[in-house]
Amino acid sequence: MQKLTLDSPVLNVQGIGDKKAAAFSALGVSTVGDLLYRFPKAYQNRGDAVSLLQAASLDGECCSMILTVAGAPSTVTLKGRITITKFPVFDESGRCTAVFFNQPYIKNAVSLGATYRFWGKLVYKKGKWELVNPQFEAYSEKAALPDFVAVYHVGRSVSQKLMRSTVVSALSSLEPPPGVLPHAVEERRGLIPLCRALCEIHIPSDMQALTAAKRRLAFEELFIFAVAVKRNKEASKRSCSGTAISVDRSATERFISSLPFELTGAQDRVVCEILTDLEKNSAMHRIISGDVGSGKTVCAAAAVFAVVSDGRQAALMAPTEILARQHYEDLDRMFAPFGIKTALLSGSLSAKEKKEIREKLKNGAIDFVVGTHALISESTSFYNLALVITDEQHRFGVKQKSALESKGPSPHVLVMSATPIPRTLALVLYGDLDISVIDTMPPRRKKVSTFLVDESYRSRLDGFIAKCAGEGRQVYIVCPAIDDTSDDETEEEYQEKSPERGNDAGFGSGTSGSRVKRAVEYAPELAKKLPGISVGCLHGRMNPRDKEKVMEEFVSGRLSVLVSTTVIEVGVNVPNAVLMVVENAERFGLSQLHQLRGRVGRSEYKSWCILVSNTGNEESLARLDVLCRTYDGYKIAQADLEQRGPGDFIAPSVGAVRQHGSAGFHAASLCNDISMLNDAFSDAEELLKNDPELLKKENSAIAAATDALVQLS
Ligand code: ADP
Ligand code: MG
Numbered sequence: 001m002q003k004l005t006l007d008s009p010v011l012n013v014q015g016i017g018d019k020k021a022a023a024f025s026a027l028g029v030s031t032v033g034d035l036l037y038r039f040p041k042a043y044q045n046r047g048d049a050v051s052l053l054q055a056a057s058l059d060g061e062c063c064s065m066i067l068t069v070a071g072a073p074s075t076v077t078l079k080g081r082i083t084i085t086k087f088p089v090f091d092e093s094g095r096c097t098a099v100f101f102n103q104p105y106i107k108n109a110v111s112l113g114a115t116y117r118f119w120g121k122l123v124y125k126k127g128k129w130e131l132v133n134p135q136f137e138a139y140s141e142k143a144a145l146p147d148f149v150a151v152y153h154v155g156r157s158v159s160q161k162l163m164r165s166t167v168v169s170a171l172s173s174l175e176p177p178p179g180v181l182p183h184a185v186e187e188r189r190g191l192i193p194l195c196r197a198l199c200e201i202h203i204p205s206d207m208q209a210l211t212a213a214k215r216r217l218a219f220e221e222l223f224i225f226a227v228a229v230k231r232n233k234e235a236s237k238r239s240c241s242g243t244a245i246s247v248d249r250s251a252t253e254r255f256i257s258s259l260p261f262e263l264t265g266a267q268d269r270v271v272c273e274i275l276t277d278l279e280k281n282s283a284m285h286r287i288i289s290g291d292v293g294s295g296k297t298v299c300a301a302a303a304v305f306a307v308v309s310d311g312r313q314a315a316l317m318a319p320t321e322i323l324a325r326q327h328y329e330d331l332d333r334m335f336a337p338f339g340i341k342t343a344l345l346s347g348s349l350s351a352k353e354k355k356e357i358r359e360k361l362k363n364g365a366i367d368f369v370v371g372t373h374a375l376i377s378e379s380t381s382f383y384n385l386a387l388v389i390t391d392e393q394h395r396f397g398v399k400q401k402s403a404l405e406s407k408g409p410s411p412h413v414l415v416m417s418a419t420p421i422p423r424t425l426a427l428v429l430y431g432d433l434d435i436s437v438i439d440t441m442p443p444r445r446k447k448v449s450t451f452l453v454d455e456s457y458r459s460r461l462d463g464f465i466a467k468c469a470g471e472g473r474q475v476y477i478v479c480p481a482i483d484d485t486s487d488d489e490t491e492e493e494y495q496e497k498s499p500e501r502g503n504d505a506g507f508g509s510g511t512s513g514s515r516v517k518r519a520v521e522y523a524p525e526l527a528k529k530l531p532g533i534s535v536g537c538l539h540g541r542m543n544p545r546d547k548e549k550v551m552e553e554f555v556s557g558r559l560s561v562l563v564s565t566t567v568i569e570v571g572v573n574v575p576n577a578v579l580m581v582v583e584n585a586e587r588f589g590l591s592q593l594h595q596l597r598g599r600v601g602r603s604e605y606k607s608w609c610i611l612v613s614n615t616g617n618e619e620s621l622a623r624l625d626v627l628c629r630t631y632d633g634y635k636i637a638q639a640d641l642e643q644r645g646p647g648d649f650i651a652p653s654v655g656a657v658r659q660h661g662s663a664g665f666h667a668a669s670l671c672n673d674i675s676m677l678n679d680a681f682s683d684a685e686e687l688l689k690n691d692p693e694l695l696k697k698e699n700s701a702i703a704a705a706t707d708a709l710v711q712l713s
Contacts, residue, residue, distance in 0.1 A: 003175040006033030013170045023157040023167070032170050036198050038163075039217070040150035042206065046119050047147025053093035055122040056129060063122070065131075066139055067091050067098075068115045073107040089118070089131070096122065096129035101131075109529075114137045120148070135161075146390040160227035169204045174198070180701040181220050185683045191216040203235045220679060226684035228706040231694075232596065242283030242410045243386055247275050247306045253336060255305045259298060261442065267295055270436040271302045277434070278306055278387075284412035289420065290438030291633035292598030296416045297327065299438070300389050301334055303414055307548040308340050308367040316370045317404055320546045320573055321346050322551050323391065328370040329571075335368065342354050345371035345380070348544035376403040380541050389414045419591045420633035443567035448601040450609040450628045452585070452621070461610060463530055466581065469560035473605060474577040477526070477563045478596055479517040480587045482539045517583035530561070538564035566592065568599060575603035585611035590640040594633050 004012060009031055011021040046064040055063050067089035075085040084314070085100040098118070100106045110116065120134025132396050137145055149313040152163045179194035186193070192200070193213050200213035224345055252275065256263060263271065270288060277284035290294045304314040316331075318324040335342050343357050343366045354374065360366040363381030369375065385408030405411060415433065417426075426435060426451035463474050523537035535602065536559040538550045546568075554557045555574055562568070566588075580600045582593060593611065601607035611624055626639045687699070 002173065004032050004170060004173050005175050006031065006036065006177050008032045010035055010166070010170075013166055014173065015169050016166060020162065020166075026157045032174065033140045035167060035170055036154065036174075036202070039201055042151040043148040043152050043210070044119060044151060045147060046117060046145070046149050049117065050093050050094035050145070052096055052122065052129070056094075056124075058122065063121060065091065066115060067118050067120045067131075068109050068359075069112050070095060072112055073110060075104050075107055082201060092274075094129075097129045098132055098134060098136075099112065099427055100133055112135075117145055121458065146203050147206065148210065150202050156710065178701050179220065180705045181223060182683075182687060182698065182702070184460050185223065185687075187627075188478070188683070189219060189679060190610060191219055201202070201308065211514045215676070221677060222680035223684060224702065224705045227687060227694075229680070230684050230688055231706060242412060243312075244281040245278040245307055245310045245312070245386065245412070247279050248309050249275070251309050252306050254304055255334075256298075256302060257338065257578070258260065259334065262309055263298065264295065264438070264442055265439050266290075266440045267299055270299045270438055273434075273436045274299065275302045275306055278303065278412055283410045286412065286413070286436055287415040287432045287433045288436050288438065289417040289419055289426060291420050291441065292595055293441065294440050296436040296438060297330065299436075300391075300414055300416060301331055303387060303389070303412075304339070304368050305333070305335070305338070307387040307412070308335075310340075312384050313361070313364065313382050313383070313408075314368045314387035314389065315375055315404065315407070316368070316389040316391060317375050317383060318370065318372060318391045320540075320567060321348055321372055321547055324370050324372045325551075326573060327391065331368070331370060340367050340427075341365065342368045342370065345369050345374045347372055347374050348548055349374075371463065372654060376407075382407050382409065384408070387409050387412045389412065389416065391416045419595055420637045422634065422638045445608060446601050446604075447631050447653045448597050448607045448609045450581070450597065450611065451478065452613060452624050452628055453613045454612070454614045457612070459583065461612070462526075464608075464610075465526075465581070466530050466533060468579045471532070472561070472576075473579070474554065474557065474574060475561045475579040475581065476568060476596075476599055477561060477581045478568070478583065479519040479522055479563065480567060480584045481516050482541055482565055483518050483519045483520040508630075516587070519563050519565050522583070526563060533561060534559050535561040535563060538562055538567060540565060540567045554710060556594070566596070568596075572599060573602060574599070576605075577602070578607040579604045580607075580609045581612060582609070583612050585613045585624055586615040590627060590636050591633070593627050594636045597627070598633075680682055 002012060009021070010016055010024045010029055011018070013032065013035075024030070024035070027038075029038060044062070044064075049064040049066045050058070052065060052067070055065055068091065070088040070090045073085055073087040077083050077085055083102055083104045084291065085104055086097050087110065088095055089098050090096075102159070115138075116136040117139040118131060118134040118136045120131050122129055124130075139145065150164060150167070152160060154160060154163050174195065176193070176195040177198075180193070181191065185191070191197075194216065197213040197216035200209045201217060204210035204213065252271075254539055256271070274284070274286060277286055288299055291297050300316065305318070307314045316327060318327055324346050325344060328342065332342040341360075343360065345354065345357050345361075349357070357369070358380055361369055361415070362381050362383060364442070374380065388404050388408065388411045405413060442477070458467075465477075468475050519537055519539050524533050527533070527535040536550045536553055538547060538554075540547075550559070550562070551572075554562045557576060577600050580597055582588065582596055585593065597609040600609065609627075611627065613624060615621065615622070623639075626636065630636055630639070687702070688694075691699050694700075694706070
């Protein structure tokens with residue numbers, strides 16, 4: 001028999017003629033590789049066969065049964081079109097009728113007295129038990145059938161059966177393909193060979209083997225990607241020299257121990273990664289990724305400390321006034337005891353103040369500046385800027401970031417992620433950055449109890465707000481709109497599309513019964529309902545000075561309730577706030593809601609997040625329900641990605657992110673294990689250390705595989 005390789009056309013697979021090959025081609029499958037890398041979407045466990053008696057109690061659930069044909073099949077034709085083919089089957093526990101619609105050929109596919117393994121639902125119809133449209137395979141005690149049967153994403157042109165039989169046929173004559181994974185990597189990570197993995201992913205012998213196959217295939221995919229990213233990065237690094245910082249480790253240690261808490265292990269590791277980068281004479285390009293409240297800021301602070309201690313300047317750019325001010329206050333408090341001169345440069349300062357700060361930045365009198373877009377204005381220049389940090393970077397365009405970076409001679413660049421991003425996606429988005437993940441939360445963080453309620457809960461909610469305020473705690477209320485000029489938030493710094501336009505049938509059409517809450521109208525309305533409780537209002541169209549005044553009042557506790565738009569979403573820290581109410585919650589993305597929820601639960605007080613939604617849209621409700629059940633930002637981001645697609649994550653970042661074809665990351669997505677990703681990257685590094693250009697013969701397969709990816713970026 002002709003041996004197949006992954007490059008052989010599907011046409012060469014036994015049993016495939018022109019017609020079937022064309023059907024596969026319509027599915028995007030033209031080679032054996034395309035076929036075998038089309039992994040199953042699910043598996044039916046047909047191994048645990050039940051008796052007919054047991055099946056009857058399964059309530060129409062799919063199950064596997066070993067049954068013998070008790071009578072000859074007969075076919076009747078209804079209305080000249082529909083055919084029904086029936087035959088009786090039995091096992092020791094009972095009997096029933098197997099019924100097939102529009103499959104007259106079944107008649108010739110079964111033999112009287114033969115035994116088959118059936119897969120289907122047993123239903124009770126008109127006083128009789130029927131097995132409707134089951135699948136079946138010849139059964140014998142001697143030759144065991146596979147327990148797991150793959151289910152594929154197939155179009156209309158290819159049936160599950162054809163897909164399965166073609167896969168089986170291809171696998172049986174497949175020449176073991178040369179895996180792209182170096183043998184040493186396979187060995188180190190305990191991965192099974194590619195050929196076995198391909199067999200097991202399609203026809204698993206058992207759960208364990210399936211897991212091993214998934215691991216192998218996922219690792220391979222991640223490894224190819226890692227090598228591609230590293231090759232790209234190396235190429236850009238060679239042309240990107242930087243200034244090595246002489247890091248005073250013991251001084252930095254003293255700074256860290258001056259903090260009112262101990263760093264978590266994850267923070268410790270991230271700080272270490274950053275300091276090591278700073279010491280190199282190629283510029284750092286690193287992102288800190290971590291869930292809301294994981295403590296990214298202090299990691300950045302350690303970097304600032306190290307740079308400033310070496311006599312150079314650092315800058316931190318935040319997307320909003322409020323956040324910039326808060327960072328400034330927190331960081332100034334940390335740095336002041338060490339004599340570090342910190343300044344705030346933002347739009348709300350007077351022209352005179354701005355001028356003064358700019359002068360001091362230019363002559364080096366200020367060591368560290370925190371600011372908004374004001375930092376990148378042409379009139380801002382630095383004495384010796386060596387570190388640039390952007391917070392919540394997805395709010396900034398590439399141009400804005402590079403504008404800041406151009407203020408120093410190739411400064412080190414550190415980015416703090418706004419929100420957890422699924423890892424596979426982070427690699428695509430931040431391919432040019434090294435990633436540091438803070439994967440543990442600071443201790444004593446309480447889960448924020450999250451509930452989804454509708455309008456009928458309104459008076460209880462008002463009561464709850466009053467109760468929280470009465471106990472001296474504070475409350476955030478987030479509305480999707482500012483006023484009636486627009487239904488959408490139109491912050492100047494912040495423009496995120498409404499997640500549900502045209503998706504939630506109830507929205508905007510007046511059929512959902514609840515209007516979009518507008519901050520400007522709702523704040524006075526609430527104030528009237530809750531006499532004696534101070535209610536403030538904050539939104540992005542207020543001028544910076546007013547915004548700051550309101551925020552200041554809330555931070556200081558003079559305001560109990562803050563009705564706002566998502567302008568408070570990012571980073572703001574008011575530990576005394578214990579309740580976050582989100583109005584028209586269906587209009588927000590999950591990750592965004594998770595960010596909002598992260599504003600509370602920042603103290604020892606019990607905290608709540610109440611999502612108010614009157615939507616009748618099942619999908620929206622299911623989406624919001626994810627938030628009530630899940631507190632892990634990465635899982636939420638993953639759900640967001642699955643439900644809303646990658647557009648939201650990708651759109652704000654670097655332009656040319658293209659799809660990697662249908663092969664995509666489907667294997668990698670089977671794995672949500674961060675350690676595997678790290679392993680893949682460290683193995684890739686090792687490979688490139690020994691063969692930077694991938695010129696060695698044994699690396700030709702990985703070179704070819706990554707070439708395809710490198711060209712994409
Ligand atoms: P994010 O990662 O969301 O930017 P922050 O850096 O604002 O989080 O940190 C959130 C809060 O947790 C801050 O009040 C910070 O002081 C505190 N924090 C950070 N690290 C720790 C730690 N190791 N132990 C206790 N609290 C910490
Ligand atoms: Mg932050």
